[in-house]
Amino acid sequence: MVKTESSPKQAFYDFYLDEHQNIACRRLHFAGSSFGLLGLAKSVKTGSAKPLVKGIAAGYACAWVGHFFFEKNKPASFKFPLKSFVSDFRMYNDVLRGNLSLRDRKFDKAR
Template sequence: MNQTTNHTLHANHTPHSNKTANAQTNSQVNHDIIKAATPTEQKFYDFYLEEHQNMACRRLHFAGSSFGLLGLAKSVKTRSPKPLLKGIVAGYACAWVGHFFFEKNKPASFKFPLKSFASDFRMYGDVVRGNLSLKDRKFDKSR
């Protein structure tokens, strides 16, 4: 009878151990996927920042992103898509003026629209947190 009890305890313990081991393995796999994706994202963001060295261009991007966020907020408040569309148009107009007239390069959104959009808001966040300057590149902390 002791053998049966020991076998039952061992059998009950093993699935729990397997679940724990599987959870740890899945967690490690997810962590590895995140780590693998990060360098590529960082590489693009480094490229993105290289394309935004001119302070007038950065300021115009910041203003444009602000217009986009204000349009989003107003769209949610009024339950109308018009303010969001206006915010997007104003945002891209500001950004493209910054590139064509100040930075003198082609916007990254032409070749990489989604990565560029995400990087624009990452840059916006870096400015808000004080990691990127709108006055002089020598004050940049995120590079």
């Protein structure tokens, strides 16, 4: 696919996508990020941090299951926590916009 941007951020995102080629892993990441966002929304609404903590825990659990059991690699967040966090939501956004598929990688347009 054609790369439209050649920056360090894009290079890391390309690496990040290489680490998330398995569709089950992507689905689990999407679900996990959704749990995190729902936890954030509920924490804002209730003023309690508990839903946010639960959402983050569920999000990481989903992502790690995806990596260890489906992708068969170590999460990038172990070495690059901040870049991975940002890239996860970039991937989430790409899925929402239809640039990355949760069905089949042949439908990916993000790279």
